[in-house]
Amino acid sequence: MKTLSQDLIELQQKVRNFIQQVVIPYEQDPRQDSHGPSTELRAELIEKAREHGLLTPHASVEMGGQAWTHVQKAVAFEEAGYSPLGPIAMNIHAPDEGNIHLLDIVASDAQKQRWLKPMVEGKIRSCFAMTEPAPGAGSDPSMLLTTATLDGDDYVINGRKWLITGADGASVAIIMAKMEDGSASMFLTDTDAKGFILEKNMNAMDSCFAGGHGILRFENLRIPKENVLGEIGKGFKYAQVRLAPARLTHCMRWLGQARRAHDIATQYACERQSFGQRLGDHQGVGFMLADNEMDLLSTRLAVHYCAQVLDMNDKGNYESSLVKVISSENIWKIIDRSLQILGGQAITDENLVCKIFKDARGFRIYDGANEVHRMSISKKLLNGKI
Known part of the structure; x- marks a missing residue:
């Protein structure tokens, strides 16, 4: 810029x-x-x-x-x-970027030395275990079903999680669980602990996340009190500490992927001949490239705006919701147009845009489905909370 x-x-x-x-x-x-x-x-x-x-x-x-x-x-x-x-x-x-940010702010000194430092050094990976199969927590985290019960000096965790990015190969997990009073808390655990079970890796559209997406089961998983992340009962608060910045960094990274798809399509439109002229000289193609340029610019401006809000020590929950929806939908249009310009080659693994296309589709769902963000934005707008 x-x-x-x-x-x-x-x-x-x-x-x-x-x-x-x-x-x-x-x-x-x-x-x-x-x-x-x-x-x-x-x-x-x-x-x-x-x-x-x-x-x-x-x-x-x-x-x-x-x-x-x-x-x-x-x-x-x-x-x-x-x-x-x-x-x-x-x-x-993801999820290490967001987990590192969360632990930097919330974890105790002992927890930072045990888990955060090796994460920062790139020696270990982590996962964030919140999402559950229906009827458990998804876009609505209040539907949390995984439980944590105090037993002596330990909390005993029982429940099931899925769509847990990076679970396979992670050394440490952050687990969100419901307390007996209905509040939620976060817990840190080594993934080789007894009762921490990786059931399977799910076959997902995307293939860009280390460790894929797993299904986890906790069977009387014992977590010592000293491994509570932050304070008991503040799990939902800490989730917001993590989610607003992590939501925005997703937008940043995917903007790079969309730009790559656009660059590949632009080069092809300059080189490929069709009906006696360059492919890009046909208005149907040239206009798609122009639309890509506009969507790239508007997305970048939105991302930088929200970054400035966060740098002013504002929580940025409202702004990050706006920018997440803007970014994920613009990025999807850019990648989709790029694939269309490239034609048949881009529906195969012969072209990187095929991978980018499959990887990017989930962005309109994870970090809160766009429909949920629209609902949140409209409620705040109508209730005068912006």
């Missing part, structure tokens, strides 16, 4: 060079499947980011990060998202 400061331009170029020169060559690496990049590939990419001074930059300086502002993240995370492997390499992918 022409409005960026010199420092942000330099940061943008640093990340852009890393993605172009180091990460993109890995995109054809066979160490990837329908559940994302392998542990080995992730570790190799993590080391590359460490060498370039770009590993987990959003974490606090105390934990080994660079404490990037939200505006810095808006610039750099878009560049990272230009490759599906970029966020994995820089350790800024």
Whole structure:
């Protein structure tokens, strides 16, 4: 963006060079499947980011990060998202990015040393276990069914979760559970604890998240009191601490993916001949490229606006809802148009846009379905709470 400061331009170029020169060559690496990049590939990419001074930059300086502002993240995370492997390499992918932010704010010193520090160093992964099969919690977290019962010095957790991103291969989990008084709390646990069971990995449309999406079951999982995250009964409050910034970083990363799809389609429209002229010279195609440019710009402006709100220490819940809907719908239109321009090749794995298309569709659902965000926005608007 022409409005960026010199420092942000330099940061943008640093990340852009890393993605172009180091990460993109890995995109054809066979160490990837329908559940994302392998542990080995992730570790190799993590080391590359460490060498370039770009590993987990959003974490606090105390934990080994660079404490990037939200505006810095808006610039750099878009560049990272230009490759599906970029966020994995820089350790800024979901769910670890949001979990690191949450633990940085809420975790005790002992918890930070035990779990957060190795997460920031890229040595371990995490998962966030809140979503449940019906009739449990989904877009409405108040429907939480997983329970936590105090028994001596432990809390005993029972329940079932699904669509848990990164569960397979995670070393630590943050579990949201309902207390006996109906409130909710968050708990930290090692995933090799007795009673923590990964039932299966789900076959999902996307393949960009390390560890895929799993189904978890907790059978009398015992968690010591010292592993409560924050205070008992404040789980929903802490969820908002995590969700507003994490919601926005999704927008940042996916904006990079949409730009990549658009760039691929633009290049093809410049080179491909059809009916005696370049494909892009046909108005039907040229107009789609123009619409992509407008949607990229409006999405980027919205993301940067919300980043500024968060940097002003505002909770940004309302603004992040607005921007999540704007971004996910614009991004989907950009990718869909790009696929249309590319034609038959883009419905196969021969073209990266096919993967981007499948990966991106879920964004209108996760982090709160767009319909739920619209409901929240309208209620606040009608009740004068904005």
